[in-house]
Amino acid sequence: MLSLQDSVGSLAGVGPKRVDDLKTLGIFTVEDLLLYFPTRYDTYEVQSPSQAIDQQKLTLQGTVMSEPVIARFGYKKNRLSFRLMVENEIVMVTFFNQPYLKNKIELGKDIAVYGKWDGTHKRLAGTKVISVTTEHNQFDAVYPSNKAIKQPTIRKFIKVAFDKYESVIASLLPPALIERYKLVERKDMIREMHFPSDDESANHARRTAAYEEFFLFQLRLQAIKMENQQKNGISILYHNDELKEFIQRLPYQLTNAQQRVINEICRDLRRPVQMNRLLQGDVGSGKTVVAAIAMYATITAGLQAAIMAPTEILASQHAQNLAQLFEGLPVNVGLLTGSMTAKQHRELTAQIKNGAINLIVGTHALIQESVEYANLGLIVTDEQHRFGVNQRQKFREKGEEPDVLAMTATPIPRTLAITAYGEMDVSVIDELPVGRKQIKTSWLKSNQVGVAWEKVKQELLNGAQTYVVTPLIEQSETLDVQNAQDLYEELQEYFGPQYQVGLLHGRMANDEKDAIMEAFKANKIQVLVSTTVIEVGVDVKNASLMVVYDADRFGLAQLHQLRGRVGRGSRQSYCILIADPKNQVGIQRMQTMVETTDGFVVAQRDLELRGSGDVLGLKQSGVPEFKVGDPVGELKMLQIAKSDAENLLLTPSWETKTENLPLVEYLTIRKLQTHFD
Incomplete structure (x- = not known):
């Protein structure tokens, strides 16, 4: 029985060598191949040089006015040139490293050539000779390729796969959503993405592909979030009076944004489900004191709190600052780093295990197997994007479902927050402390x-x-x-x-x-x-x-x-x-x-100028790169997809309805992965 999860090796013409070549493009299954969408389409509609834009790709049709001449230079390099009369104007056409085209170019014959237009010098750098009679309205899909596997081979394999598997391509989107947004069935979407009939069909297919990609991504993300919320966590019943007293003795007034965020975190601490919250704030907005208040609340409930920093110097700074902040209070701060001597490490871990130290500051040393906690209630990770998923998961496993507060000073605009941190609740400190001077x-x-x-x-x-x-x-x-x-x-x-x-x-x-x-x-x-x-x-x-x-x-x-x-x-x-x-x-x-100097404005501008894939300058930032959808240009579609995914998951018995079975099978295959593909 055919399945989209079949290996590409099951296709005619795809031998072991080609299977390895396709792997270099991230293509392993038939579904991978069918969803390997083009980045653009080359269209061969004839255009006039008078209306052409410099450096534009276009097709010119005319009469060959000179014999094609091949000039050779360098190792295996050559240039084929001839003159083409187009609308009573002579255009010089050049092909590089395609000497075999000489046989297709005859003096006095009409031909059409596709290539890049040089408007300054009235020249065309040709890439393809087109038949004048048959191919003008043809679309050629252009795919990301590499040295191992070329465009024509990718196109051929996709055609073979589609012809063989078309009958088993089921739509994953619920029919109600397809109808509501006037989308196309998945089979038609895949066909028109690869072999579009015309511009309109290609655009319609692309819109469907983008929505499907956003919806499936958000469905997996929201499922993770709901699963986490169902886990029993610790209900941290902190002493409100002690917490208020601590806040009042701070040497500065908290901003409204800090107070709002503290209320959000404190509500989560009291709930008997595990908190998974991101604290996002610009440089200097006062995230550390908010985290300190959350840690103190945890300690007043008789539990331990821990904060993990990416470097020893930052961990040391946190330990020093927190010790000063909690001076005179029943808070015992311990600093655990990789550079400690064996004796220091032994003594400190013993105090952590017996609960004598109730605020532990450190680097990734905090998640070593030798470190055991008495009763870990709250985990804080500073600059959380600098830790890998496995490191953060190891930390969470150190206690009995401790609450998690992740902090980042990397401003992420609203546009990307729902993709990068969709499974987390997000708190934003969006104002700076009073009196802070602008840089x-x-x-x-x-x-x-x-x-x-x-x-x-x-x-x-x-x-x-x-x-x-x-x-x-x-x-x-x-x-x-x-x-x-x-x-x-x-x-x-x-x-x-x-x-x-x-x-x-x-x-x-x-x-x-x-x-x-x-x-x-x-x-x-x-x-x-x-x-x-x-x-x-x-x-x-x-x-x-x-x-x-x-x-x-x-x-x-x-x-x-x-x-x-x-x-x-x-x-x-x-x-x-x-x-x-x-x-x-x-x-x-x-x-x-x-x-x-507003980090969120800077980040949004960076997003507009550089695109979402590069916005943080760090691949480990967790911001996914979509194949089709653009989370910046199509933010509204992304938000709608998020809402639709949440609504579906809240629908009783949605997974048993016949219309949703292909979607359930898709999710089962991916086992609701907790990280992005």
Whole structure:
């Protein structure tokens, strides 16, 4: 019996070698092949050169006015050229490395050629000769391909698969949704995506494919969320009076956003189901104190709380700050890291196991098998996207379904929050503490770098410190960007011996990096030249200036994170971006950084300029990349799909209805995976 889960090796013409070739494209099953959709279509409708746009792909038809000539150059390289009369105008046509086309091009005959139009020189870089009589309205689907497997082979295999399996392609979407949104059946959608009859059919199929992709994604995500909510968790019955007293003794007033978020978290703590909440807030918005309040609430209920940070220096900073914050209260803070001696580790883990330490701060050392907790009630992960799914899962298994609070300072616009964190409840701190000074940002060209050094000198004279960030460690022959090593030597000469210049980069050993950072925190280093290793979380309140070299090499979200390293204290702080962007998008990105310090605005702009796949600059961010749907341009469709998925899951006995059986089978095969494909 045919099944879409059959291996592609079951298709005629697909031998073991081709099975391996298809695997390089992520194609294993017949369904994978059928859902390997084209990125675009080449259409061969004849156009006029007078209406053509420069660099546009088009088809020109005309009469061959010169014999085709082949010129050879380099190893196995050649160029075939001839003149074509199109609408009383001569166009030079060139084909590269297709000498066999010479037999198709005859002097005085009419032909049609598809290729890229060079409007400045009235030339066509041809890619295909088309039959004048039969193929003008043909669509050619264009697929992502590689050296192992070419376009024509992919097209042929998809045709073979569709012809053989068409009868077993069942629609996954409930009929009511297909009818409501005027979608097409899955079989017709697949056919028209690969072999469209016309523009309208191709667009209709694409709309259906995008909705199906969003709906299936959201259905799996919402199922995970509902499953998690049904698990019995710990009902953390914290002491409200003690919590209020703690909040009142804080040396600053909480913002309305912080108070709102604390209420959301506290409601979750009391519920007997496991909390799975993301705390999202811009750099400096006060996430750490919110997490501290949640941890203190947990401790007042007689339970332990733990916070995991991605680096030792950040974990150490958290331990220090939390110890100060909870001074005089029954909170015992322990710091657990990988660099402890065996004896220190043994003593500390014994105190964690017997409950003597009720607030545990650490790195991934917190999830080692040797670490046992007395009664873990709350887990906080800082900069959660820097931990893998398995690491976070291991942490959750350390207690009896402890509540989970994940924090991120990477601003993710609403557009992506429902895709990246759809299975989590999201709390957003969307205002900065009162009196916090905005970081003043400016953009200079590389020939104005002297202005930046004058500003550094001015800040140093005022007793402040400066970061100087560059993308590379050592000189590169391929990239013309300032590198950290050269810059370090240059600045030592420029600012020494009056001021100390330090160098920090990712190739250093961890203890070396920590020593440099500690020296900078202690003001033993006044100018720190660094790669992006200083991006996450370390507080140096005396640092008032950030200079970023080759700023156009960084994503906007990353630049915003870097900028957030200054402005941590009471000083007015500044960020200077040095960049010579090569295009309009690069210029717009620099202008965005100058115009706003709002991380959510920056992230949304980054999304618009760079697309969703790259928005965080980190693949481990968990933002899925859709094959067809665009979560930015089609946000409304994504939100509708989310709502439809929730409604279906809340419908009694939806999985036993005949019309939903293909969908249930699809979900069963994927076993409601907790991570994205």
